[in-house]
Amino acid sequence: MGNKTVFYDKHLELGARMVEFGGWDMPVQYASIIEEHRTVRSSAGVFDVSHMGQIFVSGRQAVDFLQSVVPQDISKLKLLKAEYCQLTKNDGCLVDDLIIYRLLDEKFLVIANAANIQKDFNWLKDNINNFEVILENKSDEYSMLALQGQNASKIVEKLGISESEQPSFFTIKTFKLSNIEGYISRTGYTGEDGFEFIIKNEYAIELWDMIFKAGEQFGLKPIGLGARDTLRLETALMLYGNDLTEDTTPVEAGLKWSIPVDKISDYNGKDVIMNQIRNGVSKKLIGFEMTDRAIPRHEYDIYFNGHKTGVVTSGGYSPTLDKNIGMGYVETKDNITLDATIEIMVRNKLYKAKVVKRPFVAKRYKIS
Amino acid sequence: MIVPEGILCSKSHEYLLENGDSVYTVGLTDYAVEQLGDIVFVELPEVGTEYSKGEVFATVESVKAASEIYMPVGGKIVEVNEKIVETPEILNESPFEDGWLVKIESPDALAESGDLLEYSDYKEELE
Numbered sequence: 001m002g003n004k005t006v007f008y009d010k011h012l013e014l015g016a017r018m019v020e021f022g023g024w025d026m027p028v029q030y031a032s033i034i035e036e037h038r039t040v041r042s043s044a045g046v047f048d049v050s051h052m053g054q055i056f057v058s059g060r061q062a063v064d065f066l067q068s069v070v071p072q073d074i075s076k077l078k079l080l081k082a083e084y085c086q087l088t089k090n091d092g093c094l095v096d097d098l099i100i101y102r103l104l105d106e107k108f109l110v111i112a113n114a115a116n117i118q119k120d121f122n123w124l125k126d127n128i129n130n131f132e133v134i135l136e137n138k139s140d141e142y143s144m145l146a147l148q149g150q151n152a153s154k155i156v157e158k159l160g161i162s163e164s165e166q167p168s169f170f171t172i173k174t175f176k177l178s179n180i181e182g183y184i185s186r187t188g189y190t191g192e193d194g195f196e197f198i199i200k201n202e203y204a205i206e207l208w209d210m211i212f213k214a215g216e217q218f219g220l221k222p223i224g225l226g227a228r229d230t231l232r233l234e235t236a237l238m239l240y241g242n243d244l245t246e247d248t249t250p251v252e253a254g255l256k257w258s259i260p261v262d263k264i265s266d267y268n269g270k271d272v273i274m275n276q277i278r279n280g281v282s283k284k285l286i287g288f289e290m291t292d293r294a295i296p297r298h299e300y301d302i303y304f305n306g307h308k309t310g311v312v313t314s315g316g317y318s319p320t321l322d323k324n325i326g327m328g329y330v331e332t333k334d335n336i337t338l339d340a341t342i343e344i345m346v347r348n349k350l351y352k353a354k355v356v357k358r359p360f361v362a363k364r365y366k367i368s
Numbered sequence: 369m370i371v372p373e374g375i376l377c378s379k380s381h382e383y384l385l386e387n388g389d390s391v392y393t394v395g396l397t398d399y400a401v402e403q404l405g406d407i408v409f410v411e412l413p414e415v416g417t418e419y420s421k422g423e424v425f426a427t428v429e430s431v432k433a434a435s436e437i438y439m440p441v442g443g444k445i446v447e448v449n450e451k452i453v454e455t456p457e458i459l460n461e462s463p464f465e466d467g468w469l470v471k472i473e474s475p476d477a478l479a480e481s482g483d484l485l486e487y488s489d490y491k492e493e494l495e
Contacts, residue, residue: 017405028432029405032405032406033405033406033430033431033432034406034408034431226405226431226432230431293409294409295408295409295429295434297433297434316431316432317408317409317429317431319431324409347427347434
């Protein structure tokens with residue numbers, strides 16, 4: 001048995017099927033993955049994401065310290081803004097991918113992937129060197145709920161936070177509703193507009209109930225990890241452990257957009273990453289849709305012109321497109337471009353696929 | 369859901385239903401399709417192929433994963449359910465009726481079905 005979030009009994013009451021994920025017992029589905037997926041795309045859904053980690057970084061040199069561990073320019077991160085970041089090693093490959101929020105001038109909240117919380121915390125600790133910084137892993141004290149979908153903003157309004165008071169895209173705020181206080185951010189992992197609530201465990205159940213009451217008229221439903229995966233795959237959001245690993249760099253993963261080339265401070269793996277940005281990479285992430293009838297899955301081989309060129313990192317059925325889609329790494333020297341035909345080895349047979357643009361389904365963030 | 373009388377179920381959740389003249393319908397139990405969740409892909413064998421008991425003859429994929437389906441007894445495929453290839457969700461909706469997988473000719477079915485369970489015993493085993 002894995003760790004349990006505060007919502008464990010709630011999930012069981014709601015008839016969820018539980019699975020182990022990253023060391024946690026989490027709901028994979030309540031009724032149907034496809035229905036849950038559609039609920040989020042058409043209205044809104046709530047995800048228990050309490051398995052994710054909350055690491056607080058504070059102190060006089062919090063900025064300098066974070067500058068040394070991620071490729072992003074944390075010195076330019078404005079107060080209450082969020083940034084998509086990577087924790088890189090000296091070889092440029094990834095310890096984890098993260099969201100970093102600037103809570104105060106000298107205080108940051110780092111959101112780590114469930115399976116990597118301890119690894120990330122240890123990594124940060126080992127990289128403190130002489131920086132004057134305090135690291136606190138408060139993952140056990142905090143719960144997290146993601147409210148995602150086109151009706152999310154209306155539900156938050158009904159909850160008592162008016163539209164003008166709501167945080168804008170990739171921003172975080174503190175909130176207070178009756179006796180509940182915590183953070184609310186405009187972030188998520190579905191490609192839809194939406195929010196994440198980061199609250200102390202003691203407030204978690206009450207907030208869940210309040211959100212569902214506010215969402216009743218919008219058909220708000222709880223959503224499991226199964227739909228979380230299909231939603232993020234359609235919008236080509238990276239999953240650490242699949243698309244990102246300790247053997248891939250952010251440049252290979254197509255995350256060049258997130259890395260400033262003018263950052264002055266040094267960070268782990270900077271030479272490798274800058275070299276890859278200037279001179280290219282030997283493998284790169286592509287997106288594809290199957291043209292033959294077959295479902296691509298994690299770790300299936302990718303072929304091009306009769307030879308193996310790479311491996312599928314994520315794949316599956318897309319409920320929105322009613323197509324089978326996937327992402328994977330291919331060798332750059334094969335010069336595989338948009339619309340190229342590749343093949344996926346499924347149960348010892350090759351099936352054709354076409355290279356397509358990522359995301360497969362357009363993101364619908366509300367960027368004001 | 370009506371469970372057909374006389375079906376026999378395997379531990380790997382396939383069912384076998386006698387049609388007469390050594391012909392049997394093979395499908396997945398209601399428990400199996402519920403556990404799989406939304407089924408989005410079915411791969412069936414070609415008519416005429418022969419399989420022995422326990423051999424993989426089909427693949428069923430849900431949103432989450434691919435599952436191999438095993439022959440509950442040996443036999444020759446005489447008919448496949450093309451409808452579920454086009455519309456895999458029929459498997460979730462009607463595993464015992466419209467959602468059957470294949471029909472097989474199996475002269476040895478009686479001899480090979482000793483380890484299969486009657487539906488009520490199968491359900492009890494799942495408890």
